[in-house]
Amino acid sequence: MKSLLFSICSIICVITFQAQEQTFADFEWSELTNNRVSGSLSPILAFPSESGFTMYSVEKFGSQFYAPKIINITKFDAFGKPTSAIDFKLPIRLLKDAALLKIIEGDNKLYFFSNIAVKKDGKNVLYAQIYDNETHRVSDPIELYTIPFEKINNSGFFEIASSSNKRTFAVLVNQLFEKKTNEAITVLTFDENLNKLSESTHTLSFESDRAYNESLFVENDATVNIIKKTDTFKKHPITTIITVKGNDVKEQQVSTEGFYISDSKVISYNDSQFLVGFATDNAKPTVSVGGAKDDSFFIYNISEGNLIKNQKWSQDTRKRVLGKGYLNLKIKDVLMDNEIVYLIGDCYSTDSEEIDGKNFEYNYTHRFGPGIVIKLDINGSVIYETPINYGEDYLNRMEVLGSFFPFLDNGQFFVLANEKEYILKNKKIVFGSEKANAKAIVLKSFDDEGNIKTIPFWNSETGGENQYATFAPTQTILIKDKAFYIYATGKEKHKFGKMTLK
Structure with a gap:
């Protein structure tokens, strides 16, 4: 009798453990929809809140290879249902379309930076358009900086960065290249409304043709750092940090x-x-x-x-x-x-x-x-x-x-990813089977020594074998605490979801 009771208790414990294992996270998925419909061809999720999120997608306007870009922005409710959508084009000057340089997510705003270099008027202009997530509107193009030039292949170029608090922007202007001269740069900083805070021009110790291979960073206090790499294909490549603060500039080889x-x-x-x-x-x-x-x-x-x-x-x-x-x-x-x-x-x-x-x-x-x-x-x-x-x-x-998607929670480091189910379950799979593509979302937790514990969410499946959509860890945004909006995509279908960790 004791043996029977022990067996029953063991079975109950196993069933209970399996049930708990499958409920480490709750999922709410939207319906599968066509991922090849205009407006959602290259979705990026932003601005998560308890009431919903926003998605933007940069797409070609037309079928030609060099077709201009159009930006689609759609707002979704908390269940992944679209509620409103707008689209707009980048600026046009003298019948020439702007080239998209960078998109930066700010404080409930999206900043679209682009430029147009036109030989006819001899100007390379940096533009910005601001999308306000509260009003669901896009501003008229703002001209941030203009480089006059004579030859289109020597028209200068721009780099843009934002601070971690999303309130300061920096623009690095690489001025025209001239042989047998040193590199000339202009550094500008702007506030969150793109009002200019500072502008300074400097001549660096580098030859003018070495303006490439640079990364731009700006801090909350408007300190600008340029990480420049030169001699990149030689035996001894060089990395130099150029720090700009107001009118002061400092170079240090790292x-x-x-x-x-x-x-x-x-x-x-x-x-x-x-x-x-x-x-x-x-x-x-x-x-x-x-x-x-x-x-x-x-x-x-x-x-x-x-x-x-x-x-x-x-x-x-x-x-x-x-x-x-x-x-x-x-x-x-x-x-x-x-x-x-x-x-x-x-x-x-x-x-x-x-x-x-x-x-x-x-x-x-x-x-x-x-x-x-x-x-x-x-x-x-x-x-x-x-x-x-x-x-x-x-x-x-x-x-x-x-x-994968890394995040911190109460000082502990976690990674969200997806892994193949047959590998997680240590099973062999017949080559070509649809089940070979089936994946589960996993949570990897790191302890104080860096040891990893992997927890699979077997209830994270998004669809049947023939029209499944796999979780995209690069499209995960934290709402608050342990709640996330997530994106899943398949060959021709995709869906949005909400994941809440227990």
């Missing part, structure tokens, strides 16, 4: 022999700026092996001008990752929790192949994985480095399914 930066990002802490990222000790084989093979991560104090830490991968990382470094490692995100820094990397590369019989049309293969998470403090003390072993290829529009 890279040294054996320390070559591949990807980096500027962060701020206690009114000081830091550069964090990935590096290699040998940049020469970059072309031959197909990309930079990173073998270290680093943190550099820009304000004080010193390298705090450049640490090689641990033996455990080297064992778990093919080879002794990461190929094509890019910064996916940098998250901060007071003085703690989470540096998150994702290997990404893409190849293109021309489609037979079609002009200027290509198939693109996007490769993701593996990834890595490094937790360290602002003084360079490393808490852990944890590789994330995965690797998948996606074709064309399915690129959105790649990678």
